Amino acid sequence: xxxxxxxxxxxxxxxxxxxxxxxxxxxxxxxxxxxxxxxxxxxxxxxxxxxxxxxxxxxxxxxxxxxxxxxxxxxxxxxxxxxxxxxxxxxxxxxxxxxxxxxxxxxxxxxxxxxxxxxxxxxxxxxxxxxxxxxxxxxxxxxxxxxxxxxxxxxxxxxxxxxxxxxxxxxxxxxxxxxxxxxxxxxxxxxxxxxxxxxxxxxxxxxxxxxxxxxxxxxxxxxxxxxxxxxxxxxxxxxxxxxxxxxxxxxxxxxxxxxxxxxxxxxxxxxxxxxxxxxxxxxxxxxxxxxxxxxxxxxxxxxxxxxxxxxxxxxxxxxxxxxxxxxxxxxxxxxxxxxxxxxxxxxxxxxxxxxxxxxxxxxxxxxxxxxxxxxxxxxxxxxxxxxxxxxxxxxxxxxxxxxxxxxxxxxxxxxxxxxxxxxxxxxxxxxxxxxxxxxxxxxxxxxxxxxxxxxxxxxxxxxxxxxxxxxxxxxxxxxxxxxxxxxxxxxxxxxxxxxxxxxxxxxxxxxxxxxxxxxxxxxxxxxxxxxxxxxxxxxxxxxxxxxxxxxxxx
Amino acid sequence: xxxxxxxxxxxxxxxxxxxxxxxxxxxxxxxxxxxxxxxxxxxxxxxxxxxxxxxxxxxxxxxxxxxxxxxxxxxxxxxxxxxxxxxxxxxxxxxxxxxxxxxxxxxxxxxxxxxxxxxxxxxxxxxxxxxxxxxxxxxxxxxxxxxxxxxxxxxxxxxxxxxxxxxxxxxxxxxxxxxxxxxxxxxxxxxxxxxxxxxxxxxxxxxxxxxxxxxxxxxxxxxxxxxxxxxxxxxxxxxxxxxxxxxxxxxxxxxxxxxxxxxxxxxxxxxxxxxxxxxxxxxxxxxxxxxxxxxxxxxxxxxxxxxxxxxxxxxxxxxxxxxxxxxxxxxxxxxxxxxxxxxxxxxxx
Numbered sequence: 087x088x089x090x091x092x093x094x095x096x097x098x099x100x101x102x103x104x105x106x107x108x109x110x111x112x113x114x115x116x117x118x119x120x121x122x123x124x125x126x127x128x129x130x131x132x133x134x135x136x137x138x139x140x141x142x143x144x145x146x147x148x149x150x151x152x153x154x155x156x157x158x159x160x161x162x163x164x165x166x167x168x169x170x171x172x173x174x175x176x177x178x179x180x181x182x183x184x185x186x187x188x189x190x191x192x193x194x195x196x197x198x199x200x201x202x203x204x205x206x207x208x209x210x211x212x213x214x215x216x217x218x219x220x221x222x223x224x225x226x227x228x229x230x231x232x233x234x235x236x237x238x239x240x241x242x243x244x245x246x247x248x249x250x251x252x253x254x255x256x257x258x259x260x261x262x263x264x265x266x267x268x269x270x271x272x273x274x275x276x277x278x279x280x281x282x283x284x285x286x287x288x289x290x291x292x293x294x295x296x297x298x299x300x301x302x303x304x305x306x307x308x309x310x311x312x313x314x315x316x317x318x319x320x321x322x323x324x325x326x327x328x329x330x331x332x333x334x335x336x337x338x339x340x341x342x343x344x345x346x347x348x349x350x351x352x353x354x355x356x357x358x359x360x361x362x363x364x365x366x367x368x369x370x371x372x373x374x375x376x377x378x379x380x381x382x383x384x385x386x387x388x389x390x391x392x393x394x395x396x397x398x399x400x401x402x403x404x405x406x407x408x409x410x411x412x413x414x415x416x417x418x419x420x421x422x423x424x425x426x427x428x429x430x431x432x433x434x435x436x437x438x439x440x441x442x443x444x445x446x447x448x449x450x451x452x453x454x455x456x457x458x459x460x461x462x463x464x465x466x467x468x469x470x471x472x473x474x475x476x477x478x479x480x481x482x483x484x485x486x487x488x489x490x491x492x493x494x495x496x497x498x499x500x501x502x503x504x505x506x507x508x509x510x511x512x513x514x515x516x517x518x519x520x521x522x523x524x525x526x527x528x529x530x531x532x533x534x535x536x537x538x539x540x541x542x543x544x545x546x547x548x549x550x551x552x553x554x555x556x557x558x559x560x561x562x563x564x565x566x567x568x569x570x571x572x573x574x575x576x577x578x579x580x581x582x583x584x585x586x587x588x589x590x591x592x593x594x595x596x597x598x599x600x601x602x603x604x605x606x607x608x609x610x611x612x613x614x615x616x617x618x619x620x621x622x623x624x625x626x627x628x629x630x631x632x633x634x635x636x637x638x639x640x
Numbered sequence: 641x642x643x644x645x646x647x648x649x650x651x652x653x654x655x656x657x658x659x660x661x662x663x664x665x666x667x668x669x670x671x672x673x674x675x676x677x678x679x680x681x682x683x684x685x686x687x688x689x690x691x692x693x694x695x696x697x698x699x700x701x702x703x704x705x706x707x708x709x710x711x712x713x714x715x716x717x718x719x720x721x722x723x724x725x726x727x728x729x730x731x732x733x734x735x736x737x738x739x740x741x742x743x744x745x746x747x748x749x750x751x752x753x754x755x756x757x758x759x760x761x762x763x764x765x766x767x768x769x770x771x772x773x774x775x776x777x778x779x780x781x782x783x784x785x786x787x788x789x790x791x792x793x794x795x796x797x798x799x800x801x802x803x804x805x806x807x808x809x810x811x812x813x814x815x816x817x818x819x820x821x822x823x824x825x826x827x828x829x830x831x832x833x834x835x836x837x838x839x840x841x842x843x844x845x846x847x848x849x850x851x852x853x854x855x856x857x858x859x860x861x862x863x864x865x866x867x868x869x870x871x872x873x874x875x876x877x878x879x880x881x882x883x884x885x886x887x888x889x890x891x892x893x894x895x896x897x898x899x900x901x902x903x904x905x906x907x908x909x910x911x912x913x914x915x916x917x918x919x920x921x922x923x924x925x926x927x928x929x930x931x932x933x934x935x936x937x938x939x940x941x942x943x944x945x946x947x948x949x950x951x952x953x954x955x956x957x958x959x960x961x962x963x964x965x966x967x968x969x970x971x972x973x974x975x976x977x978x979x980x981x982x983x984x985x986x987x988x989x
Contacts, residue, residue, distance in 0.1 A: 247723075247725065249721045249723065249725035250725050250727060250728075252690075252692050252712075252719075252721070252725065253719070253721060253725040253726075253727070253786075254727070254738065254742075255691075255692070255711075255712040255713045256690055256692070256712055256713070256715075256717065256718065256719040256787075257713075257718075257738050257739035257742055257786070257787075257790065258713045258714070258716070258739050258742035258743055258790065259713055259738070259742045260711075260713050261713075263742065264713075267738075268727055268729075271729045272727075272728065272729055
């Protein structure tokens with residue numbers, strides 16, 4: 087019997103996910119069950135409890151800011167709206183180390199605010215001690231996730247037929263009652279979905295807690311990291327991973343169920359008919375205030391980061407002057423320190439890993455998309471399998487890799503491709519969610535008519551299908567590249583001391599004393615931020631030109 | 641005194657004038673049909689009356705008092721939207737009860753009123769159904785029940801039948817007509833369909849280019865459209881230029897011969913005036929004798945059966961006219977028809 091080669095396409099992504107996702111996860115369970123190691127209930131319950139309540143608190147704060155922001159975005163036109171909207175997409179792609187460095191630059195002991203205060207009031211010590219507090223963790227989480235609320239609730243609001251509210255008003259409902267009895271109940275599913283998504287992100291937060299929270303705060307993620315790398319208690323780490331996994335899968339399932347019920351059944355008849363220019367003083371104040379808060383929240387840490395990367399402060403005189411010294415230092419190789427790796431080398435590592443990640447994730451993403459579109463039966467199991475890594479924390483992935491690939495040829499300490507393999511696992515769901523819809527939108531008759539005009543299957547692909555999905559593939563490429571450049575959770579497990587990536591190097595420089603280390607961390611983080619901003623710009627351009635969209639899938 | 645008076649309403653939309661000074665009134669118990677092409681501003685006028693939008697200039701009086709500053713939710717007007725805008729998170733009776741709840745009624749008072757409203761539209765059996773499960777016609781009835789339940793002082797309907805298929809539209813049209821008369825609530829009915837407007841309206845007002853072109857009873861408007869634009873909007877197409885040759889009685893000389901218009905929308909004509917003449921398609925008869933008035937000769941270019949009559953296209957000296965006749969003619973045949981004076985209207989130019 088002749089088997090069509092293309093009907094075996096699914097085996098490639100399936101094998102990848104089996105070896106690099108299911109096997110490592112299975113090994114975590116195995117390690118948990120078989121390894122020896124002290125298991126202390128306190129070391130489980132404490133981080134679990136902290137993880138839950140910090141995530142809940144972060145979520146509430148995020149909703150408190152995000153919901154009014156979503157309303158302002160969905161209902162009003164204002165100057166600079168497009169730029170602000172683009173700005174709110176930045177956190178989707180910004181690495182945690184960059185954000186952590188940004189908040190350090192703004193509010194840390196050497197940060198801008200403390201610097202100004204010391205200068206203004208002639209103080210010897212920084213007056214604000216905001217680093218390593220719960221406050222800075224919460225603010226960073228709000229920074230990250232306000233965009234999620236704006237996206238999810240905002241898109242529901244934009245789809246909301248204004249006539250539904252008008253009908254309420256004509257029937258005698260005051261604006262407040264119509265909001266309470268008509269608008270809010272219809273938005274409730276979207277608000278719940280957004281809240282759950284934010285909760286999940288905060289629940290699995292790693293970089294923010296590790297970098298900004300300091301040793302006093304440990305979430306499950308941070309505990310897995312310290313149990314593995316500092317205490318070498320793999321049994322404990324495995325157990326924590328298992329608990330983490332159970333929680334995230336539970337949240338993800340709940341999310342999937344709710345997300346299905348989310349659609350608002352009515353659409354406005356005209357595009358943008360719900361949007362208007364603020365007229366009354368109350369409206370103007372609300373919109374202005376909201377825009378100002380968003381700008382301060384989103385821009386100030388990033389601006390502080392960029393500023394601190396070119397600002398040298400003289401400790402004795404408390405004066406600052408502009409300098410490019412930190413950037414210059416990045417390229418100087420000082421081999422005197424133990425395990426010192428010049429930042430430029432770390433950047434090269436990162437670029438290499440990112441390139442490999444693009445190859446693997448887009449290659450597998452294309453294969454999986456074709457398989458899913460051609461063979462409908464696969465949708466039942468292959469699609470959820472590909473999406474599963476989304477609900478798994480990066481730290482758990484890192485741990486799984488660490489305990490699975492510990493002998494040649496796939497050894498963490500000698501095989502360099504494990505990092506891009508881990509990154510590909512994280513990137514693959516997004517790539518498939520981008521390429522597959524584009525592919526599915528091509529009607530079969532297109533290829534058939536090309537074939538009837540004499541095109542071979544290869545030419546059909548090259549001249550008909552590829553041009554149509556090219557934009558989606560580009561989106562996948564940019565997205566997986568940027569994701570790999572900034573990934574910190576899994577990388578922190580897998581990067582060898584002598585081959586750090588850029589985020590790992592930033593983390594190291596940030597945790598070492600000295601103005602030069604600090605300055606270099608700022609410079610590296612600024613460069614990473616610029617790359618991300620460029621990526622967002624490109625993605626936005628691709629989105630404006632076509633309909634393929636990454637962010638709407640997030 | 642009129643119930644509602646719309647005085648000199650102006651409204652710009654995206655910088656362009658949409659309404660340029662609308663004057664209209666609605667008497668108590670009367671249904672006024674606003675007829676106009678899409679984009680003529682009729683829906684906007686309705687939204688201004690409802691308070692959903694504000695006019696740039698002009699005034700709205702209810703029983704002689706200005707209501708421009710009264711917010712929508714205090715006007716006690718009912719509005720039925722084109723796509724109904726039912727609340728998707730409420731069932732049928734909750735939708736109908738909404739306005740009653742907003743009026744501050746208690747549960748025990750609301751229930752019988754909801755039933756009454758549902759009975760009025762023959763939907764009592766649907767009280768517990770989800771509105772998302774209803775067909776278009778059913779949704780339409782629920783939207784009407786919801787608008788009627790709080791006993792509004794004025795009912796406004798914005799193309800309520802536009803989304804339905806023709807058979808259902810005709811059925812609901814008759815039902816609506818009965819309902820409007822039964823409840824006696826003054827109503828403004830917006831439509832672009834002249835047939836609907838004629839069936840439902842005690843009075844019709846034709847909106848065009850931001851102004852009320854003509855208003856009156858359906859018969860008045862149909863029998864004597866004021867100008868070419870109104871006539872064309874009503875589906876009339878037989879126009880011919882002419883010169884007034886006598887005024888008492890009126891005689892107009894045209895390419896078709898001397899015509900005797902029985903109606904003229906503008907009095908005080910002088911001999912020698914150039915006028916546009918409208919010839920209605922109805923009332924014409926095939927003529928075999930050689931005398932009589934308003935006789936039109938021509939060659940049949942097309943004739944087809946329409947059920948009640950035959951539609952005949954006549955070529956008269958390279959001008960084309962349509963008539964409805966009771967007998968079949970053959971294409972190419974040369975015929976003469978006679979049109980009664982009442983079917984000939986002298987239009988404003």
